[in-house]
Structures are given as C-alpha cells and as structure tokens.
C-alpha cells in the first residue's frame with residue numbers, strides 16, 4: 181500500500197470528518213434538546229453552500245474578503261431560517277407525534293431542493309479555490325492545502341466551543357435542563373419555547389457553517405443536502421444520539437473510513453458506513469457515547 | 478389573599494379530574510391539601526402553577542387573574558414549586574439546579590440565606606442531582622422552590638417516600654420557612670399527623686372535589702371527610 185496515498189486519504193478524511201461534525205453536531209443537539217429529528221437539516225447545509233456561492237461568486241467576485249464575509253454572514257442567516265422553520269412549521273407537529281415530524285421535514289427536503297433549482301439552477305456550481313490565495317502549509321515532506329487545514333481546525337474548535345458552552349455557560353445549562361425535564365424548567369421560570377427556538381437557531385447555524393465550509397471543497401449541487409443527512413444520521417447513531425462527543429467520534433470514524441474506502445475499495449464507499457452503524461447498534465444500541473449531554477429520564 | 482382557585486375544572490387525558498375546586502391560601506398561611514392517591518392534589522397544585530389549564534374556572538394570584546398566564550411567568554411573579562417526586566435535574570449539580578431556578582448565578586447572600594433553612598445543602602452543592610439521596614433531593618427541591626423568595630410556595634407531597642427522621646427534618650425546615658412569613662400549600666396523601674404544627678388550615682379533596690375546609694385538626698373528626706377520604 182502506498183503510504184503517501186494513505187496519508188493523503190486520511191488527511192482528506194479528516195477534512196470530511198470536520199464537515200460531518202459541523203452538520204451532525206447541529207442535528208444531534210436539536211434532537212437531544214427537543215427530541216426533533218430534522219430531516220431537512222441537510223437542506224440547511226445545502227442552503228449554506230448556495231448562500232455562500234451567492235456572496236463569494238456572484239456578489240463579491242471570489243476575493244479573500246468575499247470568503248470572510250460569507251463565513252460571517254451565512255451561518256447566522258441559515259440559523260435564522262432554521263429558527264423560522266421551527267416557529268412556523270415544525271412546532272405544529274409536537275402535539276401530533278414523530279411520524280408527522282418526519283413527514284413534514286422530509287417534505288421540506290423536496291421543497292428546498294426545488295427552491296435551489298429555481299434560484300440557482302440544477303447544474304453544479306464551483307467556488308473559486310480558496311487555496312489559490314491561501315496557499316499551502318509545509319508539513320514534513322508534504323504541502324497541505326491551507327484551507328483544508330483550517331477546516332480541520334475549525335471542526336475541533338467548534339467541538340471545544342460547544343463543550344464549553346454546554347458545560348460552563350448559563351444558557352447552555354438551561355438548554356440541557358430543558359432537555360432533561362422541560363416542564364420543571366418551565367415551572368422554574370424559563371420560557372422553554374424560547375430555549376427551543378434558540379437551539380434550532382444554533383443547530384441550524386452549525387449546518388449552515390458546514391455548508392459554507394464544504395462548498396469550496398465539493399462544489400454545490402441540489403442533491404448535496406441528502407448526501408450529508410444520510411451520513412450525519414449514521415454519525416449520530418454511531419456516536420450516540422444527543423451526544424456532542426459522540427458526534428465527534430462518529431464523524432472521525434465515518435469521515436476517515438469513507439475516505440479510505442473511496443480510494444482503496446470504491447465500491448464500499450457507502451456500505452462501510454452502514455456496516456459500522458449496524459455493528460455499533462448490535463453491540464451498543466445507544467451508540468458509542470451512551471451518556472449524552474442531553475439526557476431525558 | 479395570596480392565591481385562590483375558583484370553581485376550577487381540569488381535564489386530563491379526556492377525563493375530568495378537578496370538579497369545581499375552590500381553595501384559597503392567605504398571607505403567611507400554611508395550608509394543607511389532604512386526599513388519597515388519585516384524589517386530585519397534584520392536579521390542583523399544577524393548576525396553581527400553570528402546568529394544567531382549567532377547562533373552566535379562575536386562578537388568582539395576588540388579586541390578579543392569572544388563569545391565562547403561562548407557568549414560567551407565574552414562577553417569575555412569585556410562585557415557587559416543589560414537585561411531586563422532587564424532579565431534581567439529574568445531570569446538573571445541586572448548585573446548577575438552583576441557578577436554573579434563580580435565572581442566573583445565585584448571589585452569595587441568597588445561598589447563605591438558603592443555608593439557614595437547609596444547612597445540609599452546603600455539603601452537596603457541587604454534586605449532581607443523580608447522585609443525591611432521596612432526602613438530599615427533597616432538600617434541594619425545597620431550596621429550588623424557595624430561591625426566588627416566592628410569595629407562595631407549592632409543595633406536592635414533600636414528605637412522601639422519606640425515612641421518618643428525614644421527613645421530620647424536612648418538616649422542621651418547612652416550619653422555619655413558614656415562620657419567615659412565606660405562604661404555602663402542602664399536599665399530603667394520608668398521614669395528617671405529619672403536618673401537625675406546620676399547617677393550620679386544611680382542605681380535604683376526593684375525586685376532584687373539595688370535601689372539607691377548616692382547621693387541620695378538625696379533618697379527622699369531620700364525618701364527610703372521614704367517609705370520603707378514609708372510608709370510615
């Protein structure tokens with residue numbers, strides 16, 4: 181086996197892990213806090229990429245500044261879209277049961293796909309390569325594309341940020357408390373509805389951040405939301421639903437193994453992820469990190 | 478008058494469980510709510526807290542109609558809640574439980590003030606709810622209900638499931654809280670004696686109806702209350 185190729189694929193895998201973590205941490209925190217599995221979470225990722233295209237390519241002409249603006253504006257905008265979806269549509273399904281939630285959010289995937297085709301067209305759109313102005317980072321005998329390195333760092337930074345947020349800040353603790361016992365938290369003076377919108381905002385923001393990060397790597401296409409949601413779902417099942425640490429562990433496993441499979445056994449690209457998921461479910465049905473941050477009892 | 482339910486009807490799961498409950502807690506009063514399991518004590522307390530909305534009837538607090546006020550606003554207006562089964566947040570420490578109820582970091586003097594009533598709290602402040610004993614959980618639940626210095630403290634079977642010695646210590650704590658002038662409504666499922674010296678006034682409840690109103694000692698002599706609550 182070619183060690184250079186192996187190292188390169190692990191590196192690419194880590195980049196993909198990072199994107200997966202951004203998306204799946206949002207998915208898992210919305211599930212953990214609100215018990216909502218938002219299938220359209222991947223569509224928000226897609227929206228992040230397309231809003232990024234609009235700013236970087238169409239509005240600001242691919243300059244470094246364009247990227248900076250896009251990274252600052254896109255995630256909160258996608259967060260607002262997610263919060264609005266919760267307020268207007270998803271919250272109506274709470275009294276109705278999970279099957280309605282899944283139907284609604286599945287329907288939203290189709291709506292988002294068509295909206296994207298209407299606004300941006302069905303063809304793949306490429307971002308200008310950010311590495312053309314960022315350059316590379318020398319690492320021993322290799323030169324690593326800096327944008328890729330930044331994304332790996334971003335994934336870990338967001339992980340640490342979320343961990344600190346949920347264990348140290350008052351707002352983070354209130355979110356965890358609302359997940360544990362929403363009625364008691366309400367009776368202690370917390371407007372739980374507001375907590376729910378905030379967690380949808382935060383979770384969707386993370387998905388949007390994943391989208392704007394991934395756009396320059398993999399191009400933007402109308403099917404990209406479905407691809408990522410399938411992998412993200414596998415990630416949170418493997419790591420343990422509702423666990424941020426689990427989302428990280430699952431992302432590392434899925435991202436790196438998928439990347440290795442693509443170059444060494446391409447026919448296994450998708451299969452391998454689901455084989456791991458099935459194996460974890462058999463051995464430990466609650467996922468690798470069975471004790472999530474957001475625990476319901 | 479601190480709080481009052483007026484002709485309150487509440488449905489739960491399609492069944493009417495409160496049928497015209499009228500009940501009142503006065504300034505500085507400790508009032509007992511006595512009835513068997515399933516009589517409607519918890520639902521009465523939840524109606525005051527805003528966790529169950531009446532189908533008809535009114536809820537008043539400090540002379541204001543709060544029938545349509547949501548629970549979180551009632552908590553901020555000054556209703557403290559010590560729920561049935563304590564419901565301590567398991568994955569947060571005792572201090573964090575208090576923070577959630579206080580709405581932020583609890584000031585040092587407020588903590589000191591709480592320690593007067595529940596000195597044991599000092600010992601387990603940084604332990605997670607999950608690792609507290611039943612008695613410790615109840616002490617925390619009382620402290621959590623008290624931390625905003627509410628005008629009315631609702632306690633749903635605070636002595637239930639505790640060893641006699643621990644139940645006695647909770648009773649002492651509650652007396653001390655009453656002596657500070659806090660108004661309370663305390664439910665109890667059978668042992669009237671446990672509330673002696675704590676509550677003065679009592680209501681008896683059976684099948685969603687108030688069957689007794691009067692002095693606590695009187696409930697054991699009252700024919701209707703005896704027949705409806707104890708079947709004797």
Ligand SMILES: Nc1ncnc2c1ncn2[C@@H]1O[C@H](COP(=O)(O)OP(=O)(O)O)[C@@H](O)[C@H]1O
Pocket residue numbers: 489490491492494512513514515516517518519520521
């Ligand atoms: N969530 C619920 N759904 C349907 N019925 C309920 C629910 N909770 C309580 N009940 C019923 O309401 C009645 C009163 O219950 P509750 O107020 O809990 O009584 P208590 O606290 O005196 O034991 C009981 O008959 C109980 O079965």
Ligand SMILES: [Mg+2]
Pocket residue numbers: 515518519520561634
């Ligand atoms: Mg009860």
